[in-house]
Amino acid sequence: MARSTSLTSALVSVGYEGRSAKELVDRLKLENVQVLVDVRLTPLSRKPGLSKTKLAAALRAVGIEYVHYKALGNPKDNRDGFRHGAPESRDRFREVLGTAEATDALQHVVELLDGGVVALLCFERDHSTCHRNLVVDALRETCPDIAVVHV
Template structure:
């Protein structure tokens, strides 16, 4: 996949976060858009485009002028645009998504690393096999880890396909007590305590996937926030 689409996706995500932060700062001060534009010495049209997210790369001098108008360091606006990585897990199924859509949604969630919990990281869906996926994520500045020990064995997949997900989850939960799964869980939860980690498998609906067990453990046993990709 060419680098340009992922670069564009990253810029769009950053532009969206910057626009939201500017609107929030302006509302806190009770300024109109025209008042902010005048204080910053930029045209109202330029500010409108930034706040409306129709431009994702406003330029250093424009950002500096806005920072000066608000009386905040330029670094603060840059940090907001880039997104401060929080801690927690995003439950991410790629079913029904293209690789481009998937990466854009990861960027919007400020995901720092994708933890692939497929037993075998191969897919008929373009872009989601290990090598292609790693490359696409790297272009967007997102890390990748394959945690094979957290994959669901083939003989425990039918329950999830046949409407017996609770049965499948019970079996998988017991498998997580066996080596090397505990070490892989420790690695995952330690990483998710420092940044946002997407737990990746195929099924879009977490309830139909073994990753629900992992996400439930993150919530209940480690107090980590867990959100759906969207």
Template structure:
């Protein structure tokens, strides 16, 4: 499983990267799959991926709540650590934990990429999603 952010990419560049990595399914972990960037909202992205033979899934259960995003990117700050701890709780229980299990099962069968906006995965919640699926310690 890989993570990918679409920041700085066109849809064609994203698709090319996914194809180069052999991705069969892209799982969008944005809470709300909308973008001001053309082609990256749910329907348009799904259509572009489908045309390239890549399945698109959106899993809102793995989204980072809007009020948790601002501090998230700075892991070295107290606010960033708090935001990451809050997200860790989200994916460790209830619907979040079920979503992690579902993603793990999918990744056992298919080549999966996890998508969100940030180019640098260290500043994005998808890093914690991938770590949780891998069963490793969730990064702080």
């Protein structure tokens, strides 16, 4: 499998839908991710190994730092509309990104990017149906030249 980017600093947008925890960790290693930022509102999963505690341990075992930012999560009652492209759902999430907590979290992600490759994690494999796509857009406002890889 070829590496998607050869840059030392990049943003990887990844969804674990259809992947096992091992497949996810292997892909993050392939992308040379140093830090995974979990942007799920609630970092729980029915899939083994993909809830916060076990995922953080698996990442730590391969040298990847785990950070969870609840402030960058999409409210549960906004997800279905978001997945279906409803403009009001996207607008609502943009409002979430405008909160002080989300602004602070975004600033920390920008700081993490100075150290190398950072991954944003959520469930949806297709970034266009996931709120992390708007997180990427918000980060690009501060770092317009950052390379983004969707995996």
